[in-house]
Every structure is written in structure tokens, then in C-alpha cells.
Amino acid sequence: MSKPLILVSNDDGYQAPGIRFLIEIAKTIGEVVVVAPQTAQSAMSHAITIKTPLLYKTVEISDNYREYNLNGTPVDCVKFAIHQLMDRKPDIVISGINHGSNASINIIYSGTMAAATEAAMGGIPSVGFSILDYNEDANFDYAKDYIIKIINKVLDDGLAENTALNVNFPKPDKGKYKGLKVCRQAKAYWKEDFDERFDPRNGKPYYWLKGTFTVHEDNNTTDEWALKNYYVSLVPIQFDFTAYNKIDELKYWETL
Amino acid sequence: MSKPLILVSNDDGYQAPGIRFLIEIAKTIGEVVVVAPQTAQSAMSHAITIKTPLLYKTVEISDNYREYNLNGTPVDCVKFAIHQLMDRKPDIVISGINHGSNASINIIYSGTMAAATEAAMGGIPSVGFSILDYNEDANFDYAKDYIIKIINKVLDDGLAENTALNVNFPKPDKGKYKGLKVCRQAKAYWKEDFDERFDPRNGKPYYWLKGTFTVHEDNNTTDEWALKNYYVSLVPIQFDFTAYNKIDELKYWETL
Numbered sequence: 166m167s168k169p170l171i172l173v174s175n176d177d178g179y180q181a182p183g184i185r186f187l188i189e190i191a192k193t194i195g196e197v198v199v200v201a202p203q204t205a206q207s208a209m210s211h212a213i214t215i216k217t218p219l220l221y222k223t224v225e226i227s228d229n230y231r232e233y234n235l236n237g238t239p240v241d242c243v244k245f246a247i248h249q250l251m252d253r254k255p256d257i258v259i260s261g262i263n264h265g266s267n268a269s270i271n272i273i274y275s276g277t278m279a280a281a282t283e284a285a286m287g288g289i290p291s292v293g294f295s296i297l298d299y300n301e302d303a304n305f306d307y308a309k310d311y312i313i314k315i316i317n318k319v320l321d322d323g324l325a326e327n328t329a330l331n332v333n334f335p336k337p338d339k340g341k342y343k344g345l346k347v348c349r350q351a352k353a354y355w356k357e358d359f360d361e362r363f364d365p366r367n368g369k370p371y372y373w374l375k376g377t378f379t380v381h382e383d384n385n386t387t388d389e390w391a392l393k394n395y396y397v398s399l400v401p402i403q404f405d406f407t408a409y410n411k412i413d414e415l416k417y418w419e420t421l
Numbered sequence: 422m423s424k425p426l427i428l429v430s431n432d433d434g435y436q437a438p439g440i441r442f443l444i445e446i447a448k449t450i451g452e453v454v455v456v457a458p459q460t461a462q463s464a465m466s467h468a469i470t471i472k473t474p475l476l477y478k479t480v481e482i483s484d485n486y487r488e489y490n491l492n493g494t495p496v497d498c499v500k501f502a503i504h505q506l507m508d509r510k511p512d513i514v515i516s517g518i519n520h521g522s523n524a525s526i527n528i529i530y531s532g533t534m535a536a537a538t539e540a541a542m543g544g545i546p547s548v549g550f551s552i553l554d555y556n557e558d559a560n561f562d563y564a565k566d567y568i569i570k571i572i573n574k575v576l577d578d579g580l581a582e583n584t585a586l587n588v589n590f591p592k593p594d595k596g597k598y599k600g601l602k603v604c605r606q607a608k609a610y611w612k613e614d615f616d617e618r619f620d621p622r623n624g625k626p627y628y629w630l631k632g633t634f635t636v637h638e639d640n641n642t643t644d645e646w647a648l649k650n651y652y653v654s655l656v657p658i659q660f661d662f663t664a665y666n667k668i669d670e671l672k673y674w675e676t677l
Contacts, residue, residue: 208469208471209466209468210469211466211530212464212468212530213464213530215463215630218618218627218628218629219615219628220625220627220628221628241630244615245613245628248612248613248615249615249628272662273467273538273542273660273662274467274468279466282529286526286610287610314677315674315677318674318677325664325667327608328667345674345677346675347672347674347675348668349661349663349668350661350663352661354542354543356504357501357504359475359500359501362474371474371476372474372475372477372505373474374470374475374497399674400663401663401664401667401668401670401671402662403662403663403664403667404526404529405605405606405608406528406529406587406606406656406658406660407605407656407657407658407659408581408583408657408659409605411581411584411657412603412604412657414581414657415655415657418571418601418655419601419603421571421574421601
């Protein structure tokens with residue numbers, strides 16, 4: 166039986182510790198192709214490059230392993246991998262391990278999750294992994310078994326059409342995680358307080374985003390609850406933005 | 422009674438004909454603040470600027486009208502407007518008129534719709550407008566009455582929490598539109614065929630995204646159907662990515 170074909174990408178760039186760890190896991194499971202951004206692409210969401218040419222570099226070609234990087238966004242990487250660099254569709258796309266949370270509303274800003282979503286849009290089962298730790302030397306050891314089990318489960322059973330998985334790991338500061346929770350996305354909001362600073366050359370103001378994250382509910386069915394209670398969170402996600410329960414309500418607007 | 426406060430943004434940049442037209446409409450309805458990107462930001466999705474400073478320029482300050490532009494993404498513009506430039510919350514955020522479709526899955530790539538979504542995330546009713554015409558001299562005249570009616574309706578009745586509206590106008594090549602349809606997002610997919618070209622200096626290849634858009638269904642409840650049949654499409658949208666119908670199915674993974 167041939168090995169499963171695994172595409173790996175991320176948004177922190179090909180040198181980030183998170184993707185290097187994920188690649189090593191993937192290599193133990195199947196044939197691996199890596200197409201990751203050349204530079205950090207955090208908070209790029211589902212952006213694509215349409216105004217500048219895409220260029221890729223080959224990092225390594227060996228038995229069962231090929232690695233490239235691209236001067237684009239995470240979604241560019243997935244599109245370019247699937248439609249340009251790979252001869253056959255991957256059996257799974259995995260993205261991450263992202264440094265920082267993609268739970269709750271963070272998913273909408275996330276390049277890591279956009280890469281997974283783009284794969285699911287193309288009919289390929291996909292999982293995004295994130296850890297709530299920005300440190301370069303974040304400890305992924307407690308996450309490892311979960312990642313292996315989730316990848317194998319997806320390879321064995323597949324995922325429903327148009328579904329990707331958003332998996333987040335708590336900051337690993339209390340030893341082994343308590344388990345896995347299948348959750349929904351918590352309601353939350355980033356309130357931005359812009360930091361005003363001044364250009365030392367001319368005194369003109371400039372601004373940095375400096376948000377405060379507020380979770381609007383404390384409910385044990387959410388990803389934020391799971392993470393706060395030291396569980397790994399898994400949210401099945403989809404990409405139909407329709408607010409179905411509002412269609413009937415608004416139907417009479419057709420005669421405005 | 423004080424005039425409603427309207428925030429206007431877009432993703433094509435402050436000079437695009439679409440936003441200029443939308444601003445003129447907004448001025449007839451209320452007090453207007455414009456915060457638009459300095460440069461075209463199409464296909465930026467929900468990206469935010471986190472690695473470079475944000476700088477804004479004041480274009481005009483007059484009675485009931487203030488216009489600024491920002492060196493950021495559409496979502497940056499909305500955040501910066503609400504949390505930095507405006508003294509009170511706008512009564513409505515309108516985004517567009519985008520040149521090009523944001524119907525169906527295009528919404529996920531759209532900066533125009535991301536601006537509207539960001540506003541809705543902050544509890545502000547919002548509408549994104551798009552026209553299926555890339556021409557600089559696109560004819561917005563048939564769209565005008567719909568835009569006025571929709572803005573007034575939202576100002577009068579509000580919108581349900583966490584809901585924004587995605588309004589698309591057909592290419593106006595057959596006279597007056599046939600009417601408005603309240604729809605759901607059609608299932609569709611962009612398949613990318615990358616165009617390979619060669620750098621004339623060194624012969625090295627580079628690539629341009631060159632997608633083919635395929636609608637996967639022909640159903641009269643979708644936005645693509647409405648647009649194809651010369652109706653204005655209106656889709657209520659939300660930003661909870663949870664695939665609720667998959668949570669129970671995956672629950673047993675908690676014991677993997």
C-alpha cells in the first residue's frame with residue numbers, strides 16, 4: 166500500500182519551530198510535501214497575492230520528502246502546492262503548528278487556518294494546529310500524540326465535505342493535557358486600542374494595533390472554555406458565511 | 422433629531438469610483454466619516470497589519486463630512502476608524518462599492534466584505550456592496566435606489582446581532598435590475614491555473630494566479646442564481662465558522 170501524501174504549510178514561515186516539529190511528525194506517517202511562506206504571514210487571513218508575481222524556492226528533494234517555500238501568503242502556498250507543484254491531490258493538508266491561539270474569533274484573522282480552509286474548499290481533508298505559546302522554544306511534546314492521532318484518524322476516516330478542523334493546544338505549563346474536547350467557536354471580540362507613537366525624525370504620529378481580547382461567554386461547549394481548563398480544543402469548521410436563520414426574516418425586503 | 426453617523430470604507434482604495442459613488446449616496450442620508458485604504462487592497466480578506474506602523478492622512482474635514490485614508494487593509498481601516506478616529510460608534514458601516522463579485526465563495530477573499538464583517542463583530546450593523554463590473558466607468562445608476570433603500574432600512578430597523586449583509590449587483594448591461602433576492606451563498610470553487618512566465622533578465626520562472634471560477638449548483642435560492650438572472654442578491658452573513666452539525670459526529674474523538 167502506498168504511503169499517504171501529506172501537504173504541510175503554515176503562516177509563521179518555513180523556519181518557525183512549529184512547522185519544523187509538524188514536518189517531523191508528518192514524516193513518520195507518510196510522504197510529505199512542504200510548501201510554506203518564505204516570511205512570517207501571521208494575521209494574513211485568507212489573503213491571496215494578485216498584484217505581484219509568485220516565486221518559489223526548492224529547499225530539499227529526497228525520498229518521500231519535498232520542501233519548497235513561496236513568497237506568498239498561506240493560501241497562496243496551498244493553491245500553488247495543489248495546482249502547480251504536486252502531481253496528485255494530497256490525502257491531507259496540515260497547517261501549523263501556529264505560535265499563538267486560533268481559537269474563537271482568532272480564526273478569522275488566521276493565515277494558518279486559512280490554509281486549512283482553502284484545502285477543504287478544494288475537497289481535501291485538512292487540520293490546522295495552534296499552540297497558545299509565542300515562545301520560540303514552545304514545548305510541543307504534550308501536543309505530539311494528539312497530532313499523530315488526529316492525522317491518522319482523518320487519513321483513516323476522512324472528513325465530511327467542506328469541513329476542516331481547528332485544533333488548539335493550551336500553553337503547556339501544567340504537564341500533560343487533560344484530554345480533547347470537541348467544541349464550538351466561542352463568542353469573543355478583539356477591541357483595539359491603538360498605541361500612538363511619534364516618528365523621531367519629524368514628530369509625526371504613527372500607530373500600532375494593540376488589541377484586548379474579550380471572551381463574551383463562559384460556556385463549557387466552547388473552545389475557549391476547553392483551553393482555559395487545560396483541554397485540547399477541536400472545532401469542526403465550515404466556510405459558508407450565510408446566516409441561514411436570517412433569510413426568512415429578511416425575505417420581505419424583496420418588496421421594499 | 423441628529424443625523425445618523427455613517428462610516429464608509431472599501432478595499433479598492435479611496436480613489437476607486439465605487440467608493441466615491443457610495444460616499445455621495447451616504448452624504449444624502451447622514452453625517453459621513455470615510456476611512457479607506459490608501460492603495461488597492463483587493464483579495465486581502467480579513468488581514469490586519471501587525472508588523473508595520475499605521476499612518477493616516479486627513480483628506481477633508483467639513484460640516485458633516487470627514488475623510489481619511491490609511492496605509493493598511495480594509496479591516497485596519499474599520500478598526501482604526503472605530504477605535505481611534507471616531508468619537509462615537511457609527512450607526513452603520515458601509516463598504517464598497519466593490520468592483521467585482523463578492524458573491525458565493527468570493528466573500529472569503531474579499532477585503533470589502535471583511536470590512537463589513539469586522540464592523541458586525543463589533544456590534545455595528547454593516548453592509549458590503551459589490552458590482553460585477555471591473556470597469557473604471559462601471560454604471561452604478563441602477564444600483565443607487567437599492568443602496569439607499571437598504572441603508573435606510575438598516576438604519577430604521579437595525580440588523581440582528583453578529584449579522585452583516587452582502588449585496589451584489591449584476592453587471593448593468595440590461596437596463597434596470599429585475600428586483601432584489603434574499604439568498605444564501607452558492608457553493609463554488611476557484612480552481613487556480615498558475616500562469617508560468619519567465620523573467621527576461623535571467624530566464625527564471627515566476628507565476629501569476631489565474632483562476633477559473635466554478636459554481637457547483639444551479640439552485641434558485643443562491644446568490645449566483647440571482648445574479649445570473651439579473652436580480653440584486655442580498656445574503657445575510659455571520660462569522661461563526663463552527664460546523665455545528667459535525668460536533669456530535671466527532672464527539673467520540675474525545676476518547677481516541
